[in-house]
């Protein structure tokens with residue numbers, strides 16, 4: 477369930493936005509002003525904050541940055557408030573939501589913020605996936621940590637939410653954090669929270685994700701990207717069942733089930749000294765591996781139909797069946813980007829389709845790749861990145877930028893996959909993209925995000 481904070485009066489149009497979000501399965505928190513909103517974010521966090529433009533959006537964005545609270549802020553107001561909207565975006569608001577609210581836009585924003593739509597559970601028909609789900613149902617009842625592995629886009633987060641929903645903790649919170657998405661200091665305060673005065677912007681105490689997930693489940697996504705210092709701190713939380721807030725004097729007890737996910741081969745990272753062995757054994761008490769989509773071909777068409785229905789609904793378009801020729805094309809593709817690539821492909825097809833069916837002409841597939849390209853091989857061996865020609869006489873920075881942006885569009889905006897192909901950490905990739913944006917260069921949006929200038933890559 478996604479967690480939304482609304483700042484402003486619920487009497488008017490923001491109230492309508494709140495109803496849409498609740499109908500969509502979001503858990504709502506409300507504050508009348510930005511100071512009270514900041515208080516709620518310190519105490520409970522949220523996946524997204526919608527803030528009425530009549531309030532000081534820039535103040536809230538700055539306060540969140542100073543207190544190292546990573547919550548995207550969307551400013552809401554009337555189209556006539558265009559100047560205020562621009563100011564809010566310049567101040568770091570992620571986006572602008574015009575009022576009266578459009579239901580689809582709210583849903584899209586919740587999804588872009590990483591919040592899942594209403595729990596539908598994983599779609600599965602292939603025997604490999606059905607076996608995996610049966611095992612997941614058994615392991616859901618346990619309390620031990622669980623490691624979910626699988627290539628990027630295979631549905632690791634979907635599986636984690638499903639496990640939470642089947643667990644004894646289902647009524648408690650499900651909190652997810654992508655460890656690769658934040659710089660180290662921000663990640664640390666997101667995880668563990670802080671006391672007042674812990675660092676120069678820490679004007680009040682704040683709970684971290686472990687405390688927010690108390691009584692429920694915490695998913696640490698992309699755990700393989702976490703640096704060794706934080707790995708040690710996570711190990712301590714697992715062993716002692718308590719967290720030390722930054723600047724705190726006494727540990728705080730937490731009752732959290734930890735799920736971790738990674739596309740990396742953590743055992744190999746342990747062997748190379750990149751990942752702590754003791755933490756690996758703690759996380760890997762229970763393990764589930766999601767096969768790539770090409771390894772479970774019977775899932776392709778049911779997933780395609782599911783996405784066709786979902787995106788037709790979301791865009792107010794008629795439900796169109798996937799034609800036999802389009803089905804054949806989907807079934808023959810190797811899906812290097814897994815379910816996420818299939819979802820993007822069908823989303824595009826739904827928007828482009830005319831007539832009664834989704835035909836092969838609107839199914840745009842990435843060029844087929846050789847088998848070696850799927851292995852977790854370093855970039856030099858991966859043929860996926862486009863060739864950068866005429867190198868002599870060009871600046872390294874320029875060529876690097878071209879390589880990064882082309883690889884990213886090749887991966888349909890998927891940062892994790894692009895970083896993998898480029899052989900750089902996702903954090904480095906995000907920093908580069910932020911630099912490009914700041915220089916006014918267009919960056920392919922992440923899947924499901926509108927191509928707007930975002931402060932977060």
Ligand SMILES: Nc1ncnc2c1ncn2[C@@H]1O[C@H](COP(=O)(O)OP(=O)(O)OP(=O)(O)O)[C@@H](O)[C@H]1O
Pocket residue numbers: 597598599600626627628629630631632633634635697737738739779815816819892
């Ligand atoms: N079995 C499934 N049924 C329905 N939707 C799915 C399924 N698997 C994946 N998806 C959808 O595919 C997209 C990618 O899934 P998810 O984010 O869980 O993948 P992931 O493995 O966690 O990716 P990453 O490694 O990049 O974090 C999401 O939009 C998700 O809703």
